[in-house]
Amino acid sequence: MDERLDWVTASEKVGTLSGQVAQLHAELIDVTAQVIADDAWAGAGIRSVEHFLEIQTGLDRHTVSKLVKIARRVPELPEVMGLLRQGSVTLDQVAVVAQHAPAAFSADVAEFAQYATVSQLRRGLAGYFHDTDRTLTPERPSQEASVQISASGERFRLTFMTGDMVAGALVEQAIREAKDALFTAGNSEATLADGLVEVAHRSLAAISDPSRSKRFQVLVHLDTQGQSWLHKRGALPQHVADRYTCQGQLIPVWETDGKPVAVGRAQRIVPDRVRRLIEDRDKGCRYPACHSSGYLEVHHKTHWRDGGPTDPSNLLCLCSFHHDEHHRGSFTIHGEPERIDGLTFRNHRGWPITPTRPEPPPRPKRPPPEWQGPTGERLETRWLSFRANPGTPPTAAA
Ligand SMILES: [Zn+2]
Ligand SMILES: [Zn+2]
Numbered sequence: 001m002d003e004r005l006d007w008v009t010a011s012e013k014v015g016t017l018s019g020q021v022a023q024l025h026a027e028l029i030d031v032t033a034q035v036i037a038d039d040a041w042a043g044a045g046i047r048s049v050e051h052f053l054e055i056q057t058g059l060d061r062h063t064v065s066k067l068v069k070i071a072r073r074v075p076e077l078p079e080v081m082g083l084l085r086q087g088s089v090t091l092d093q094v095a096v097v098a099q100h101a102p103a104a105f106s107a108d109v110a111e112f113a114q115y116a117t118v119s120q121l122r123r124g125l126a127g128y129f130h131d132t133d134r135t136l137t138p139e140r141p142s143q144e145a146s147v148q149i150s151a152s153g154e155r156f157r158l159t160f161m162t163g164d165m166v167a168g169a170l171v172e173q174a175i176r177e178a179k180d181a182l183f184t185a186g187n188s189e190a191t192l193a194d195g196l197v198e199v200a201h202r203s204l205a206a207i208s209d210p211s212r213s214k215r216f217q218v219l220v221h222l223d224t225q226g227q228s229w230l231h232k233r234g235a236l237p238q239h240v241a242d243r244y245t246c247q248g249q250l251i252p253v254w255e256t257d258g259k260p261v262a263v264g265r266a267q268r269i270v271p272d273r274v275r276r277l278i279e280d281r282d283k284g285c286r287y288p289a290c291h292s293s294g295y296l297e298v299h300h301k302t303h304w305r306d307g308g309p310t311d312p313s314n315l316l317c318l319c320s321f322h323h324d325e326h327h328r329g330s331f332t333i334h335g336e337p338e339r340i341d342g343l344t345f346r347n348h349r350g351w352p353i354t355p356t357r358p359e360p361p362p363r364p365k366r367p368p369p370e371w372q373g374p375t376g377e378r379l380e381t382r383w384l385s386f387r388a389n390p391g392t393p394p395t396a397a398a
Helices: 007-037 049-057 061-072 078-086 091-100 103-113 118-128 165-184 192-205 210-215 238-247 272-282 320-328
Strands: 146-152 155-161 219-223 228-230 251-256 259-262 296-300 315-319 331-335 343-347
Touching: 007 049, 007 061, 007 078, 007 091, 049 061, 061 091, 078 091, 078 103, 091 103, 091 118, 103 118, 165 192, 238 296, 238 320, 272 296, 272 315, 296 320, 315 320, 320 331
Parallel strands: 219 251
Antiparallel strands: 146 155, 219 228, 251 259, 296 315, 331 343
């Protein structure tokens, strides 16, 4: 340890380690491909394979999305994957290949990837191969002006048709604006349907006459047996009623034998002051590695209908997706919301969603990596030429 590291030894050490990192990346990609094939990531509020990997590996979003992109193309890119397993190319090089190279050119491109830097690869491949199949689905024109509403079972259906293109454009812009506002507020998954609901929220919230706004409230009835149904409409699935009453978006009317007994419990709706406190404390959805931060719902850890108080020690922020998933029973939440690391999320079998890391196993013996790295020479893209793999029909070529 006393000896100073000289340039040659440093270069050798870093090179060997880089090759070993590449080999481990290859193993991680192969496992990821299997995770995808077997749907092993799904459930318990995990949004995607990427989300699963982000929680399990602790890597950032971009690295994780690279791993997944490559994993999805493993069977199509055997040559470059072989090089990665040998430790002869890096994850970043393979990622560029997976992004741009058609399967029919996999062999030639892999050959080039060995000697090119990441930016040379990007420059060389992005210009050489380009997407050809961008198909657009044409929209069907509508004729009459009408709004049809039907609600049955678990489905609500609204159809709006008009031959007045200006009125149609107005409705469209209103929905798009509302969707965009949700997006800007942090709900990156807001759809046009969410936009339409948002338009409705705003319109009802803008009513100033209290008697009028009362007339157009959405009421949900809850009885002592735990049944719930929408006012003048059918039964509500439990998880839907729980989620909306938790948020204070529905006004519950307690009933016994069909007769209202009281209108809610005081303090059910999270007061603005407490809400701001919780949002500021949590700064985002508390589910592991969830990136929703702007559009948040405040959840009662002990559900409000089970007597949970509206108090910071019982409240936490969740995005609408995870709030919904939790009330559907995908995962449970334990612990103390007031502590920044105080919560544990478990799947329906009781397993913690965040990794419990055992002692690292002893390092397995791998063949030494064949690490050379890019040549670092200047690249003239006009001299690039890739041949399709032998046996490729001419139509499959880019
Ligand atoms: Zn809730
Ligand atoms: Zn979330």
